[in-house]
Amino acid sequence: MTLAINPIEVASFGISAGAVFGLLALGLVLIYRTTGVMNFGHWAIGLVAVVSYAWLTGEGMLPQAALPICLLLAMGAGVAAYRLVFKRIARSNQIIVILVAVGIAQFYSSLAALVLGFRPFTRLPPWLPMATLEVAGMRLRMSDVYTIGVGLAIAVGFFFWFRVSRSGQALRAVAQNREAAVLAGIDDVRYSSLAWAIGSGLAALALLIIMPHSAGQQGGLITTFDLTPLGTLLIPAFGAALVGGLVNLPMALVGGVFFGLTREFLVLAPAPWSELRTSVAAILIVVLLLLRTERFFATRQELEALEA
């Protein structure tokens, strides 16, 4: 990739990366709010979709046809993790919850590596158009434009569904006050499963947006480097989620774009800084942690409910 100098080009990279972080963060926040689990296995569950995508397209399936199947598989992986494991742990025991989430991450990433047969890399054909667009002397990648579009569409659709539909409202009720929701006759296991399904689907979508479109015209690759339990991109996603105090959904998306833009504009910075993407994100995360952003987005009661 040539170094983009035009700030609008860089911004387009940044916003599209940000949309991906935002989708990851949205899933993290949704699952955390509803079930009190910070899902360290988020990336690994997304990998389930990526390796099935690699496998199905390798068998000759059309990428666009494989996509929904892969999303469903990841959703199944997430729901299985909730139903078989997280449902059985008292959420007040955060130490165990986090360690189990780490175990789930290890499990699914090993599964992914196994499915790919431990090859150093596997080709992933693109499912978004890969052409470049020339507008007023700027070169924009179509995949970025689509990514931003998909991210926006999902965000709008999601928030609309969350606010307006019956199941969305039930989900919000469970997230806000589990006990009261259960007393009101809402089946909290069902809606927690729904949150896991949606969250995992979002993770899968995020990974299926980046990975198959990362290497230019030919599509993309999945390497052993990507097959780790806690992917590097999980860090900006955590950062994005922290912008909304781990509880606020729209702010998580905003946070995603913020981290995406920071990351891409760093490329323009002088030498040592341009290589320190994760470190800069780390500093931002520490600042966010010390600001205790959750104060701004959740009441004391909600926070206590999340902990106990």
Place this chain on the structure above:
Amino acid sequence: MSILETKDLSITFGGISALDEVSINVEPGEIVGILGPNGAGKTTLFNVISGFLKSDQGKVILDGEEIQNLFPYERVAAGLARTFQHVKLFRNLTVYENLLVAQHRHLSSGSFAAMLRLPSWRKDEKLAKDLVEKMLDTINLRPWKDARPSELSYGTTRFLELASVLSLKPKILLLDEPASGIQQREVEALGPMLKGIRDETGCAIVLIEHDMGLLFSVSERVYALDFGRLIAEGTPDEVANDDRVLESYLGRTRRDSVA
């Protein structure tokens, strides 16, 4: 000079005033009772005095020193100890170990001394064990010494908590409803026990209690709180017959039944 003095403590939670210019004072060796209906702000007062909550304004003076800006553990070091309304304790540790933890401030050896079993560690451990042994007898906890809090009756956990805070050798002890949830027999033992503790150690005691029999029998002076404000102060007899105190209880009952 008072051992504990609060000056105009005020705190609000989301617009609701939980403490409103509360000033109390406690003399050395005195037993002071605090009463008030549910939600009057009694626990909040303890939380502010012991440093678990920061007041919006006001001062806490312990033995002549202003302590309102100290951390809770620093206030313990200054001689202030408190119990919680709901028993906390360390659930994974035995009674004996709970009491060992409470000796923290009397010990001084470092981590490497313990890792290498140096003499300073040995001396510390011996001191800690001696203190715990004594406390086991003082509060009659010996039969349960290897039990975990979950295996004890609620009353016994209350006594364990009392033993823990007594281990701090405080100059003043704040007890939040020590008799709640325990058997009548144990309540009756509690009164003389508190007086005995005071007589032996000379430490002052401030007591929040809904059991009026206990409160009026051990306290030498009583404060009454309602809606975060002090509404009465005096001897148990004076406060028990104070119109405003009676009204606060009746009034609250009426409101509660509406709510």
Place this chain on the structure above:
Amino acid sequence: MSTAVETPEVPEQVIEAPSTVATKKNRRNQIIALGALAALGAVPIPFGDYGFFIGQYAAVYAMLGLSVTIVTGYAGLISLMPYTFAGLGAVMTGLIMTGWGWPFWLAAPMAALATLPVSLVVGMASVRLKTLYLAIATLTFSTALGETFFRWDLVTGGRIGWTVASPQLGPIDFGTDLNFYLLCLLVVLGLVWMTEGLRTSRLGRAMLAVRDNELEAQALGINVYKTKLAAFVLSGMMAGFGGAFLAVLLGNVSPGGYQSPVAEVTSILLVSLVVIGGIDRAWGAFFGAISLVVQSQVFQGARFFFPFFGMYSAFFLILFLLFRPGGLVQVSKITTELVKRRPVFGLAVVLVTVALNLGIAYIFIRAS
């Protein structure tokens, strides 16, 4: 009617009666445990150099695991960066031994000390945070350090790394597999003994108290922040010290080995091995390291099964967390109790389990 919300209680952690009290009985237990560990250490001897190599691996991973025991097991803080601290120790060892020409015996304690500035900075920034936020912060720091320190040419000599010579003590050369194995074993036994000692001390008990209930700890005059920071720093030093042995074990130090994603993956492995071994007691790290390293070797021997090892260990991590949060230490305690109460049945269970395990290992190796 509200059964749907009720999640089953996580079983109470089994902690042996007063384990934080320096009683005679406790001291005797510690000696028995150390003796048992030493006896376990004799197992590789008939297997020759290959056995010693596996033994060295297990011992070094046990040292690194002890850092998790202190920070997570004792103080209840989840740190996802133990391997990063090990890397700091290893790199310092390479720098000191190869760069400055100092002997290993000075390099190892220096490696432990070298983690101090990092653990202090990371600790001060993040120890105040609650469990979840601390996990995120340490993960982030681990990745960020991989991107900075382990790339910093001044420290790392341009990313190529150094070969690390084996330690020498007078006429004794610890370059042979047997000698180095015995050294590692001795050191890990010493570290287990030290970590157990920490439990029966002012600071160690404060850590356990803070893990159990922060409010109560504060009410009893414990400085929660300082206690957590101390746990974090001690854990970092332990990992750094282990890192010195890791450097010798690997024979070279290349900073790239402590960058993302290797650092995170290995840190997770360390956490799992400690949980599986028993996170409450110091010998848990040793049990866990042996079981995981030996099993990974068995899997490696069986080429067909090796790809399943990651899933297999993750599966056991989750099983232990759900049903035996005290790990193998808890399992062995339950078994001892069973043998005491019903000797015949208990011993039969033990024998069948051992036979089953050996059988499975045999099938695995034959299948390849």
